[in-house]
Amino acid sequence: MSDANGRCGNPADLFDRRHGVSGSAGVLLPDGPQIDPLKITLDQPDDFDGWREAARELVMAGVPPMGVVWQVAGEDGELFGSEGAAPPSSGQPMFSVPKPFIDMAKAAICHSEPQRFALLYTLLWKLKANRRALEDRADPLVDRLEKLAKEVRRDAHKMHAFVRFREVAEDGTTRFVAFFEPDHHIVRREAGFFVRRFATMRWSILTPELSIHWDPASEILSEGPGANRSQAPDGDPLEDMWRTYYSSIFNPARLKVKAMLKEMPKKYWKNMPETALVAPLIAGARARELEMIERAQAAPRPGGNLEAAWAALREEAMHCTRCDLFRCGTQTVFGEGPLDPRIFFVGEQPGDQEDLAGRPFVGPAGQLFDAALEKAGIDRSTTYVTNAVKHFKFVLRGKKRIHARPDTAEIDACKWWQEQERALIRPPLTVALGATAARSLTGKTVTISKVRDAPLLLADGSECWVTVHPSFLLRIPEEDRRQEERARFVEDLQRIRARSEELAG
Amino acid sequence: MAQLDTREKLGILADAAKYDASCASSGTSKRNSVGGKGIGSTEGMGICHAYAPDGRCISLLKILLTNSCIFDCHYCINRKSSNVRRARFTAQEVVNLTLAFYKRNYIEGLFLSSGIIASSNYTMEQLVEVARSLREDHDFRGYIHLKTIPDADPELVQKAGLYADRVSINVELPTAPGLKRLAPEKSVGQIEGAMAGMKGAIEDGRDAKKKYKSAPSFAPAGQSTQMIVGADAATDSDIVAKASTLYDRFSLRRVYYSAFSPIPDASAVLPLQRPPLMREHRLYQSDWLMRFYGFKPDEVVSAAGDDGMLPLDIDPKLAWALKFREYFPVDVNKATKEQLLRVPGLGTKAVSRILSSRRFRTFTLDDVARLTVSVAKIRPFIVTSDWRPTLLTDKADLKRWIKPEKSQMELFAA
Ligand code: SF4
Numbered sequence: 001m002s003d004a005n006g007r008c009g010n011p012a013d014l015f016d017r018r019h020g021v022s023g024s025a026g027v028l029l030p031d032g033p034q035i036d037p038l039k040i041t042l043d044q045p046d047d048f049d050g051w052r053e054a055a056r057e058l059v060m061a062g063v064p065p066m067g068v069v070w071q072v073a074g075e076d077g078e079l080f081g082s083e084g085a086a087p088p089s090s091g092q093p094m095f096s097v098p099k100p101f102i103d104m105a106k107a108a109i110c111h112s113e114p115q116r117f118a119l120l121y122t123l124l125w126k127l128k129a130n131r132r133a134l135e136d137r138a139d140p141l142v143d144r145l146e147k148l149a150k151e152v153r154r155d156a157h158k159m160h161a162f163v164r165f166r167e168v169a170e171d172g173t174t175r176f177v178a179f180f181e182p183d184h185h186i187v188r189r190e191a192g193f194f195v196r197r198f199a200t201m202r203w204s205i206l207t208p209e210l211s212i213h214w215d216p217a218s219e220i221l222s223e224g225p226g227a228n229r230s231q232a233p234d235g236d237p238l239e240d241m242w243r244t245y246y247s248s249i250f251n252p253a254r255l256k257v258k259a260m261l262k263e264m265p266k267k268y269w270k271n272m273p274e275t276a277l278v279a280p281l282i283a284g285a286r287a288r289e290l291e292m293i294e295r296a297q298a299a300p301r302p303g304g305n306l307e308a309a310w311a312a313l314r315e316e317a318m319h320c321t322r323c324d325l326f327r328c329g330t331q332t333v334f335g336e337g338p339l340d341p342r343i344f345f346v347g348e349q350p351g352d353q354e355d356l357a358g359r360p361f362v363g364p365a366g367q368l369f370d371a372a373l374e375k376a377g378i379d380r381s382t383t384y385v386t387n388a389v390k391h392f393k394f395v396l397r398g399k400k401r402i403h404a405r406p407d408t409a410e411i412d413a414c415k416w417w418q419e420q421e422r423a424l425i426r427p428p429l430t431v432a433l434g435a436t437a438a439r440s441l442t443g444k445t446v447t448i449s450k451v452r453d454a455p456l457l458l459a460d461g462s463e464c465w466v467t468v469h470p471s472f473l474l475r476i477p478e479e480d481r482r483q484e485e486r487a488r489f490v491e492d493l494q495r496i497r498a499r500s501e502e503l504a505g
Numbered sequence: 506m507a508q509l510d511t512r513e514k515l516g517i518l519a520d521a522a523k524y525d526a527s528c529a530s531s532g533t534s535k536r537n538s539v540g541g542k543g544i545g546s547t548e549g550m551g552i553c554h555a556y557a558p559d560g561r562c563i564s565l566l567k568i569l570l571t572n573s574c575i576f577d578c579h580y581c582i583n584r585k586s587s588n589v590r591r592a593r594f595t596a597q598e599v600v601n602l603t604l605a606f607y608k609r610n611y612i613e614g615l616f617l618s619s620g621i622i623a624s625s626n627y628t629m630e631q632l633v634e635v636a637r638s639l640r641e642d643h644d645f646r647g648y649i650h651l652k653t654i655p656d657a658d659p660e661l662v663q664k665a666g667l668y669a670d671r672v673s674i675n676v677e678l679p680t681a682p683g684l685k686r687l688a689p690e691k692s693v694g695q696i697e698g699a700m701a702g703m704k705g706a707i708e709d710g711r712d713a714k715k716k717y718k719s720a721p722s723f724a725p726a727g728q729s730t731q732m733i734v735g736a737d738a739a740t741d742s743d744i745v746a747k748a749s750t751l752y753d754r755f756s757l758r759r760v761y762y763s764a765f766s767p768i769p770d771a772s773a774v775l776p777l778q779r780p781p782l783m784r785e786h787r788l789y790q791s792d793w794l795m796r797f798y799g800f801k802p803d804e805v806v807s808a809a810g811d812d813g814m815l816p817l818d819i820d821p822k823l824a825w826a827l828k829f830r831e832y833f834p835v836d837v838n839k840a841t842k843e844q845l846l847r848v849p850g851l852g853t854k855a856v857s858r859i860l861s862s863r864r865f866r867t868f869t870l871d872d873v874a875r876l877t878v879s880v881a882k883i884r885p886f887i888v889t890s891d892w893r894p895t896l897l898t899d900k901a902d903l904k905r906w907i908k909p910e911k912s913q914m915e916l917f918a919a
Contacts, residue, residue, distance in 0.1 A: 132865070135861045135862065135864065135865065136861075136864075136865035137858040137859075137861055137862045138859075138862040138865075138866060138868070138875055138876060139862075139865075140875070143875050143876075157552070160552050161552045161553060161555075162554070162555075163610050164609060164611070165608065165609045166609070167609070178610070193546075195539070196537035196538065196539055196546045197545065197546040197610075198544055198608070199539045199540070199541065199544065200541070200543060200544055201544060201608060236609065238605050238606070238609060241511070241512055241515060241606075242606065244512050244516050244519070245519050245566065245568075245606075248515070248516045248517075248523065249519045249520070249522065249523050249557060250559050251524070251559045252559070254560070255558055255559055256558070256559055256560030256561075256782075257558055258560070259560025260556040260557065260558055260559075263562065274555055278558055281557075281558050282558050285558065308686075308689060309686055309687070312682065312685050312689075316683070316686065316737070316738055317738075320738060322738065322740070322813075323812065409812075413812055416738060
């Protein structure tokens with residue numbers, strides 16, 4: 001093992017003066033002059049110091065980018081180059097490079113891209129001519145290198161995040177060992193992060209390329225050969241605990257698998273104990289969510305404050321400005337009735353008299369409604385009655401305020417209150433009186449004649465029956481048809497009463 | 506009740522914490538464990554150690570000390586009247602779990618909150634004790650976020666700031682009537698009073714640090730808050746306005762939003778439908794516009810529709826641009842930073858790259874493409890040396906664009 005803090009190579013060795021394959025350099029340089037490129041061999045794939053040393057000398061000696069080929073000791077590759085005489089010293093003064101270049105180069109050099117040394121050297125060459133070349137971020141070469149550096153930084157970030165230590169007993173003490181597979185040559189670069197974070201722990205990180213070990217007693221970070229997963233310890237009792245945490249902190253109502261995969265790509269999964277849970281958690285999410293909703297619909301527990309909450313909701317509605325209708329009428333006409341009703345009726349909107357009284361269904365339509373309820377055998381005092389739209393919309397004709405139909409935007413804006421009322425009261429059975437109410441409850445435009453014989457299912461799983469609005473019955477001019485429709489309305493209500501008795505058990 | 510083991514408690518008390526939107530561990534002072542007796546470091550941005558299938562990052566051990574509560578807030582799973590299974594950690598258990606997870610590199614630290622048991626002060630003391638033990642007994646140098654109890658003794662709340670990197674107090678709901686209805690035992694005055702107190706303490710801490718190097722850092726990552734979206738009648742405009750007042754008045758670092766989730770055994774007051782996650786997302790985007798793009802709160806509000814809601818199908822920056830077309834197209838080669846930041850699809854990074862590259866080249870559309878994620882989205886709003894959008898400059902089209910049809914908007918949102 002060599003000390004990872006120190007460089008193993010000495011700069012004088014950085015120019016490979018051994019005879020390489022020679023004579024074929026022209027293959028690599030079709031357009032260039034037929035010069036033999038100089039072959040530079042670096043000690044390590046992340047040998048920044050070696051690259052810097054060599055690159056500095058090459059630049060000063062005036063060797064152009066096409067005159068160098070780079071390789072890492074021990075890496076195969078058909079690199080053609082020839083034995084290089086030491087580059088002739090140009091006698092030029094040294095030039096300095098901007099610090100951002102060093103930062104970028106230190107990162108980019110760890111990339112697995114074989115061309116990284118050459119690309120960096122090309123940029124260095126450019127910088128010599130124009131010290132500000134790096135600031136041209138739209139230059140394809142700068143862009144390419146910035147991207148390499150960025151990928152390295154991302155890999156490093158993922159290493160910080162996804163290394164998972166396992167505790168193993170070792171000669172009376174403990175060691176924390178992790179196995180990790182980075183994409184790039186970042187292990188030496190990132191060792192410091194783990195030293196700073198886990199300064200008092202004895203730990204090792206094994207990777208296929210090399211292993212690093214920290215001894216807190218001697219404060220020495222050492223390097224060893226690469227490892228495979230079978231050499232890493234297997235499991236840690238804490239992992240069960242961690243998996244419990246992972247599955248509990250996840251909210252099944254918010255499944256967003258793509259977002260997860262974007263940040264935690266699958267290639268990292270095999271060394272992370274919690275990721276085995278992902279598939280079952282996703283598969284079970286919908287069921288868990290439904291279960292959450294179902295339990296949410298269970299009878300309220302004692303100790304809640306339903307009455308107070310309803311009163312506060314009503315009070316809030318008094319100041320509603322969700323749509324422009326609040327400017328229209330005298331007041332918000334909120335729903336009324338017991339908070340544990342057998343049936344929850346939703347009408348259209350308050351009329352002239354309701355607007356003045358501040359109570360729903362007290363005008364002519366309300367009287368007709370009362371009469372029909374009585375005929376159907378429904379006691380109004382066991383029902384909750386409210387409107388889809390809570391403000392009176394009208395046009396003035398002389399001194400008369402004539403009812404005007406709410407538009408869909410108004411229905412949808414006001415729907416919020418009806419939803420809150422229903423969420424609070426949780427009626428077992430809801431009745432939509434007319435198309436406006438049906439729109440408010442279902443979010444869709446429905447044709448009453450098509451849906452009045454069978455219930456619709458609402459989002460919370462309860463039943464919604466649709467019938468006509470009593471004011472429709474008031475407006476039918478022909479006596480026969482009026483009688484006919486009224487009878488039909490009462491029939492609907494009878495069916496609804498029967499169903500509500502059924503539901504009540 | 507049979508004794509629960511630590512793992513069972515963890516299951517219950519993490520589950521109870523899953524509705525909390527905040528998870529971040531960033532923005533604190535830089536430190537590490539070299540030369541200390543314990544472990545832990547904070548450097549750069551916080552690290553997300555895992556991602557849950559709900560797409561959220563797991564950075565901290567986010568748990569409740571207990572999910573028992575003497576309060577009865579309707580939106581809260583832990584309220585008194587809920588019949589959820591209860592559990593309670595000892596301070597020691599939380600300390601041990603935090604250290605054990607941290608040593609395995611699962612987490613960046615602890616985010617601890619609690620239901621209220623016995624009294625607000627008692628609960629606050631327990632929270633502080635966990636943090637004290639981590640810092641003093643174990644020399645833990647990782648991240649700690651404590652959720653404070655609003656009506657606890659201010660001295661106790663301030664003690665939390667001595668040990669924690671960040672403290673937070675939830676405003677819960679954007680409107681006072683909403684709070685009154687859903688959290689009858691809490692009040693705006695009490696919550697904002699606690700925020701103001703914490704703001705003062707953080708500022709005093711910063712002053713002391715300036716005078717004496719040895720002064721302890723006091724909540725170096727500042728304070729944050731969370732509000733629930735969709736449980737009261739507040740519109741997006743109301744919420745944006747509320748958030749910006751909170752930022753101004755209490756120097757908050759972050760305002761988090763939490764859309765309603767269906768909650769097991771939720772109180773009857775809650776809406777049951779699937780939470781409007783997109784709404785939450787748009788609110789976060791509007792928050793970004795204010796914090797990083799120089800948008801004023803009333804400009805964000807002006808991107809909302811007549812109903813006060815931000816569009817759900819396009820992001821607020823695009824919504825703003827479509828409303829205020831007179832600002833476009835922006836010439837990439839001449840525009841100021843402020844102007845470039847208004848272009849939909851141009852992020853802060855791309856803008857700074859454009860500015861630094863502009864001294865060297867005259868931008869073509871390809872140059873812009875190299876610096877951005879999707880030039881297709883940006884194209885209609887910019888001018889380059891080889892590109893001038895026709896759609897936006899054409900008068901007839903302009904009118905049509907003011908009320909874009911759906912298909913057109915999707916073109917831009919891509
Ligand atoms: S204080 Fe209110 S909101 Fe918080 S846990 Fe207790 S009941 Fe829930």
